Amino acid sequence: MMIGLIRHGLTDWNKLGKIQGQSDIPLNEEGRQQAERLGERLLHEQYRWDFIISSKLSRAKETGQILADKLNIPLLEPDERLNERSFGQAEGLTADERESRWGKQWDVHDLGQETIEQIEARALAFMEDMWTAYPDKNMLVVSHGGLLAQLYKSLYRDKYTERIGNLSLTILEKKDIDWVPLLYNCTRHLAEKNG
Numbered sequence: 016m017m018i019g020l021i022r023h024g025l026t027d028w029n030k031l032g033k034i035q036g037q038s039d040i041p042l043n044e045e046g047r048q049q050a051e052r053l054g055e056r057l058l059h060e061q062y063r064w065d066f067i068i069s070s071k072l073s074r075a076k077e078t079g080q081i082l083a084d085k086l087n088i089p090l091l092e093p094d095e096r097l098n099e100r101s102f103g104q105a106e107g108l109t110a111d112e113r114e115s116r117w118g119k120q121w122d123v124h125d126l127g128q129e130t131i132e133q134i135e136a137r138a139l140a141f142m143e144d145m146w147t148a149y150p151d152k153n154m155l156v157v158s159h160g161g162l163l164a165q166l167y168k169s170l171y172r173d174k175y176t177e178r179i180g181n182l183s184l185t186i187l188e189k190k191d192i193d194w195v196p197l198l199y200n201c202t203r204h205l206a207e208k209n210g
Contacts, residue, residue, distance in 0.1 A: 016146060016189040017153040017197070019057075019064065021082075022160050023074040024049040025181045032109045035074075036102035036128075036161075042077050049182040049205055050078045054085030056204035062153065062186065064088055068145075069157035070097035078182070079157040088155075096137040099159035103127025131165060138166040146189055170194055180205075 024046025028035050042050070057064065064086060069079035071093040083090035104126040105113050113121040122128070145154065160179040167175045167185070180202045187194040 016150050017062065018142070018145065018187050018189075018194075019062070019153070019155040020163055020166070020185040020187065021053065021078065021155060021157045022163055022179050022181055022183050023069075023072075023078040023157055024081075026074050028107070029181060033107055034102050034105050034109075034113070035159075036099055036106040037072065038106045039073050041073050046074065046078070046181065047081060050081035051085065052204045053182050053184065054082045056184075057082070057086055057155075064155050065149075065152040066091055067155040067157065068097065069093050070099065070159060070162075071095045072098055072159070075157045075159065079155075082155060082157070094141060096141040097156065097158040097162065100134045100161040100165070101127070101129040102161075103129075134162055134165045135169045138162055139169060142166070142194070150189075167199075171196070175199060 024042045026035065026040045026046055027043050028038075028040045029046075030043070066089045067079045067083050068091045069075040075097065076090075076093055079090050105121060105128065108116070117124050117126070160181075163179045163185070170187075175196075177200060179200055182205060183200045183202050184198060184204075185196065185200055186198040188197055189195075
């Protein structure tokens with residue numbers, strides 16, 4: 016079984032550096048074009064995908080729909096466990112705005128945000144449920160930078176710490192009890208088109 020983990024395409028809030036969390040901000044035109052480019056790349060790679068699941072937030076659902084249309088595979092019902100981490104009062108604020116209100120370590124304050132333990136638990140539960148339900152399938156999963164970063168930290172204990180880029184692709188293969196990374200945070204499809 017393989018899971019291709021994808022961060023949704025660019026939004027206006029991404030471009031402005033605003034933290035989105037569970038605020039339902041749509042893709043912008045650049046984000047839609049990014050999804051098209053990834054779809055084109057996936058059409059020509061060796062991996063074959065059976066279906067897509069996304070979070071319930073529109074930026075992930077639309078990314079998933081663009082990929083599903085391009086690859087001619089089904090987009091299943093969204094799974095709220097794939098939603099971005101809730102950031103409470105920090106949502107909609109830029110880094111400068113967050114730091115001016117709460118200091119550089121704004122994220123240690125209780126601002127109504129979801130805890131690391133909560134996001135890790137739901138991400139790992141999703142992975143385990145997919146393995147149980149679809150052990151012989153390959154799926155694409157469209158989620159969010161905060162959730163994906165926490166998932167990788169829980170699976171690989173600080174081996175991977177770089178920022179998760181918009182429309183990045185990570186491919187994990189289930190081998191025995193481990194998720195083995197075949198590709199990590201790759202955005203080659205974006206660079207090829209722009210460069």
